[in-house]
Amino acid sequence: xxxxxxxxxxxxxxxxxxxxxxxxxxxxxxxxxxxxxxxxxxxxxxxxxxxxxxxxxxxxxxxxxxxxxxxxxxxxxxxxxxxxxxxxxxxxxxxxxxxxxxxxxxxxxxxxxxxxxxxxxxxxxxxxxxxxxxxxxxxxxxxxxxxxxxxxxxxxxxxxxxxxxxxxxxxxxxxxxxxxxxxxxxxxxxxxxxxxxxxxxxxxxxxxxxxxxxxxxxxxxxxxxxxxxxxxxxxxxxxxxxxxxxxxxxxxxxxxxxxxxxxxxxxxxxxxxxxxxxxxxxxxxxxxxxxxxxxxxxxxxxxxxxxxxxxxxxxxxxxxxxxxxxxxxxxxxxxxxxxxxxxxxxxxxxxxxxxxxxxxxxxxxxxxxxxxxxxxxxxxxxxxxxxxxxxxxxxxxxxxxxxxxxxxxxxxxxxxxxxxxxxxxxxxxxxxxxxxxxxxxxxxxxxxxxxxxxxxxxxxxxxxxxxxxxxxxxxxxxxxxxxxxxxxxxxxxxxxxxxxxxxxxxxxxxxxxxxxxxxxxxxxxxxxxxxxxxxxxxxxxxxxx
Amino acid sequence: xxxxxxxxxxxxxxxxxxxxxxxxxxxxxxxxxxxxxxxxxxxxxxxxxxxxxxxxxxxxxxxxxxxxxxxxxxxxxxxxxxxxxxxxxxxxxxxxxxxxxxxxxxxxxxxxxxxxxxxxxxxxxxxxxxxxxxxxxxxxxxxxxxxxxxxxxxxxxxxxxxxxxxxxxxxxxxxxxxxxxxxxxxxxxxxxxxxxxxxxxxxxxxxxxxxxxxxxxxxxxxxxxxxxxxxxxxxxxxxxxxxxxxxxxxxxxxxxxxxxxxxxxxxxxxxxxxxxxxxxxxxxxxxxxxxxxxxxxxxxxxxxxxxxxxxxxxxxxxxxxxxxxxxxxxxxxxxxxxxxxxxxxxxxxxxxxxxxxxxx
Numbered sequence: 001x002x003x004x005x006x007x008x009x010x011x012x013x014x015x016x017x018x019x020x021x022x023x024x025x026x027x028x029x030x031x032x033x034x035x036x037x038x039x040x041x042x043x044x045x046x047x048x049x050x051x052x053x054x055x056x057x058x059x060x061x062x063x064x065x066x067x068x069x070x071x072x073x074x075x076x077x078x079x080x081x082x083x084x085x086x087x088x089x090x091x092x093x094x095x096x097x098x099x100x101x102x103x104x105x106x107x108x109x110x111x112x113x114x115x116x117x118x119x120x121x122x123x124x125x126x127x128x129x130x131x132x133x134x135x136x137x138x139x140x141x142x143x144x145x146x147x148x149x150x151x152x153x154x155x156x157x158x159x160x161x162x163x164x165x166x167x168x169x170x171x172x173x174x175x176x177x178x179x180x181x182x183x184x185x186x187x188x189x190x191x192x193x194x195x196x197x198x199x200x201x202x203x204x205x206x207x208x209x210x211x212x213x214x215x216x217x218x219x220x221x222x223x224x225x226x227x228x229x230x231x232x233x234x235x236x237x238x239x240x241x242x243x244x245x246x247x248x249x250x251x252x253x254x255x256x257x258x259x260x261x262x263x264x265x266x267x268x269x270x271x272x273x274x275x276x277x278x279x280x281x282x283x284x285x286x287x288x289x290x291x292x293x294x295x296x297x298x299x300x301x302x303x304x305x306x307x308x309x310x311x312x313x314x315x316x317x318x319x320x321x322x323x324x325x326x327x328x329x330x331x332x333x334x335x336x337x338x339x340x341x342x343x344x345x346x347x348x349x350x351x352x353x354x355x356x357x358x359x360x361x362x363x364x365x366x367x368x369x370x371x372x373x374x375x376x377x378x379x380x381x382x383x384x385x386x387x388x389x390x391x392x393x394x395x396x397x398x399x400x401x402x403x404x405x406x407x408x409x410x411x412x413x414x415x416x417x418x419x420x421x422x423x424x425x426x427x428x429x430x431x432x433x434x435x436x437x438x439x440x441x442x443x444x445x446x447x448x449x450x451x452x453x454x455x456x457x458x459x460x461x462x463x464x465x466x467x468x469x470x471x472x473x474x475x476x477x478x479x480x481x482x483x484x485x486x487x488x489x490x491x492x493x494x495x496x497x498x499x500x501x502x503x504x505x506x507x508x509x510x511x512x513x514x515x516x517x518x519x520x521x522x523x524x525x526x527x528x529x530x531x532x533x534x535x536x537x538x539x540x541x542x543x544x545x
Numbered sequence: 546x547x548x549x550x551x552x553x554x555x556x557x558x559x560x561x562x563x564x565x566x567x568x569x570x571x572x573x574x575x576x577x578x579x580x581x582x583x584x585x586x587x588x589x590x591x592x593x594x595x596x597x598x599x600x601x602x603x604x605x606x607x608x609x610x611x612x613x614x615x616x617x618x619x620x621x622x623x624x625x626x627x628x629x630x631x632x633x634x635x636x637x638x639x640x641x642x643x644x645x646x647x648x649x650x651x652x653x654x655x656x657x658x659x660x661x662x663x664x665x666x667x668x669x670x671x672x673x674x675x676x677x678x679x680x681x682x683x684x685x686x687x688x689x690x691x692x693x694x695x696x697x698x699x700x701x702x703x704x705x706x707x708x709x710x711x712x713x714x715x716x717x718x719x720x721x722x723x724x725x726x727x728x729x730x731x732x733x734x735x736x737x738x739x740x741x742x743x744x745x746x747x748x749x750x751x752x753x754x755x756x757x758x759x760x761x762x763x764x765x766x767x768x769x770x771x772x773x774x775x776x777x778x779x780x781x782x783x784x785x786x787x788x789x790x791x792x793x794x795x796x797x798x799x800x801x802x803x804x805x806x807x808x809x810x811x812x813x814x815x816x817x818x819x820x821x822x823x824x825x826x827x828x829x830x831x832x833x834x835x836x837x838x839x840x841x842x843x844x845x846x847x848x849x850x851x852x853x854x855x856x857x858x859x860x861x862x863x864x865x866x867x868x869x870x871x872x873x874x875x876x877x878x879x880x881x882x883x884x885x886x887x888x889x890x891x892x893x894x895x896x897x898x899x900x901x902x903x904x905x
Contacts, residue, residue: 477648479610480648481648481651482610482646484647485614485646485653486572488621489614489618490559490562490563490566492625493558493617493620493624494556494559494563495556500567501566504566505566505572505604507569508566508571
């Protein structure tokens with residue numbers, strides 16, 4: 001009897017974890033570790049949502065971000081998009097209920113994932129300033145604009161509507177969110193400014209207008225009118241599911257038996273494969289999914305592992321594309337040389353992904369500093385935890401010296417270089433919920449390295465050519481400067497006319513120069529011969545005494 | 546006159562280059578390689594000789610251009626000296642050549658070793674010694690003894706020069722020996738030992754010439770020794786430390802060196818004898834208690850010496866090397882001072898010479 005009572009007591013306690021407590025415990029995972037990061041996270045969540053909304057509705061995004069300093073450590077963040085708007089009854093749930101969202105169970109490439117982001121931002125605003133989130137949304141010209149002021153009930157995780165009215169809004173459609181938060185604004189590598197600039201690079205189809213707390217306006221104009229193709233939703237691949245997810249799927253399915261469950265809920269599972277999985281798992285195909293116990297689910301996972309299943313379809317991934325990625329980079333990072341590569345899709349743990357890499361070399365970028373690495377997952381910049389990221393590991397694990405850069409073992413290359421690494425996937429694996437670093441899956445690192453190498457090879461051609469041209473120029477100028485000196489000495493020694501000697505030598509140099517330049521552009525073998533002729537072999541004399 | 550011959554040689558060398566330029570051919574000249582790979586031991590002459598290998602200097606070659614220019618610059622300086630009838634030191638030449646090439650931040654020469662090397666190249670190209678090109682090294686070394694010479698019209702007695710003796714110039718070609726009554730020459734590597742012998746008037750008592758330098762034996766000294774040996778048939782005795790470096794001084798004097806292999810003929814002393822310190826002396830004069838332990842570099846050098854072609858088949862020398870290795874130690878000439886300050890001049894040297902206890 002006593003045992004039962006204790007269990008009941010525990011159960012009561014377990015229920016009383018409020019969302020406020022949940023937030024407090026997990027704020028580092030949600031990106032609210034400190035005031036500086038908080039402002040970035042709020043902007044990021046709102047902007048990610050705006051992008052996803054626009055793209056789903058096939059609208060070219062035009063996003064306005066405005067941050068106003070309201071007082072010491074107080075900022076108002078306003079993010080406005082030209083997306084499809086949100087139907088009235090959904091507004092409170094989307095913004096004021098944690099873990100609400102359509103994306104959580106879908107296997108589709110998108111910026112947000114868990115449906116936790118924007119509501120966490122609303123909760124953060126509420127907990128730090130007590131102010132409600134102000135939402136304005138309009139779904140079309142003929143519809144009214146709705147204005148909401150929302151709180152989250154921190155006990156029940158339900159929206160608390162403080163104000164709900166129809167207003168006139170000059171915008172025909174779109175959504176606007178206003179949050180007052182405690183934060184601190186700084187410029188630099190992990191600032192809102194950097195985040196938006198990088199966002200503009202990987203979203204060349206978007207226009208972003210940003211007004212900073214210092215009232216500076218920055219306009220990142222779109223470089224293309226082509227919207228990215230719409231990502232397709234796919235069902236999960238059996239290799240990618242883990243125990244918890246599988247259990248949820250079994251609970252929620254409408255399929256009556258295991259066999260049809262496997263065929264209906266997964267990609268690449270037909271009747272043959274379903275049968276094979278069942279027999280490998282030692283389970284009857286007629287098992288009722290909703291009634292499966294722990295042991296049976298374990299068996300099912302084992303059965304999946306033992307079955308050979310073809311890789312998931314990869315046409316669901318929409319990469320930026322090498323050409324557009326380079327365009328985006330060109331517009332935000334001025335340099336002399338650009339290279340980009342998009343790999344073909346690959347799969348990690350049953351989840352398809354595509355890696356893209358772009359480089360910008362030279363220009364005004366510092367020559368003696370480490371290269372700059374910009375990391376992205378599904379077009380979202382990753383600004384924190386660089387060294388924990390698979391992209392960083394791939395960059396430092398690549399030998400950059402053959403590409404004409406300096407690099408010490410296990411470090412970033414040194415030179416005037418910006419490196420972009422983008423991972424597009426239906427489910428990018430992160431090292432934590434804060435989505436700051438890509439997890440180290442060997443398949444992903446391998447693809448990243450291959451993409452880097454592809455770009456690196458192009459870079460090395462450019463760098464080596466540049467160096468050779470420079471060396472040739474230097475050689476010619478050595479001779480040009482030495483000739484008058486040699487001629488003077490020869491004139492002194494022989495009594496012959498100095499100018500005649502100079503002229504004759506200069507003429508020879510000119511011919512030699514033409515010879516060098518004529519061969520410059522031609523294949524490398526000729527260049528090598530050229531080098532031998534110019535450098536020659538010179539026996540350095542040793543000193544006997 | 547000798548200087549006219551040198552001017553002609555310089556002109557001839559430069560004309561060869563100008564002719565190439567005027568005919569639109571790459572300006573090139575050949576310099577014999579002065580390296581171990583191009584030196585051989587001539588068994589008949591018993592000297593080191595320079596081989597036939599040459600290296601090309603092509604102006605239109607980035608690696609050569611600077612050396613090419615340096616050689617010509619040094620040549621122009623030398624020609625001017627010859628025409629003016631003046632002499633310059635190696636250091637003077639360095640400063641005459643050292644300047645920044647207009648339009649660059651490159652100097653024609655940065656260090657004296659560069660102009661020194663260019664001068665050596667010029668010697669080979671013109672077949673004139675640097676002294677003939679009116680370029681002298683610093684004076685180093687002293688001499689005293691019963692000799693009268695004439696130098697630029699001055700009559701000098703090597704026995705009437707007080708405590709310092711006559712300092713040996715870089716160029717001894719034009720010195721005339723008026724009267725030589727000395728019977729032999731002792732050359733020592735240590736100036737301090739020379740001072741001792743000079744104070745004791747060793748040269749007077751033993752009818753000889755004493756000569757020394759500081760460290761390396763200069764060209765002037767080597768040439769002077771050779772002239773005394775050849776023109777007056779004086780035996781030359783070398784007094785050096787019992788260590789690999791002392792032995793090497795003897796080796797250079799007698800057989801020549803790699804760097805000056807092209808001048809071996811006018812420098813080597815085929816009749817030079819190594820007077821001491823020998824392994825035998827160590828035992829006889831009880832120098833063991835003044836031993837200095839051999840270092841690793843000494844042992845390496847000792848091994849190299851023992852493998853030189855001219856020492857390889859030489860029984861007496863091999864014996865010396867063997868003994869030194871057995872001792873694991875070396876000894877300085879000055880160790881003799883432990884037996885009395887003038888032990889060297891009163892006992893050691895007279896005894897050695899009387900007993901003919903040298904290594905030939």
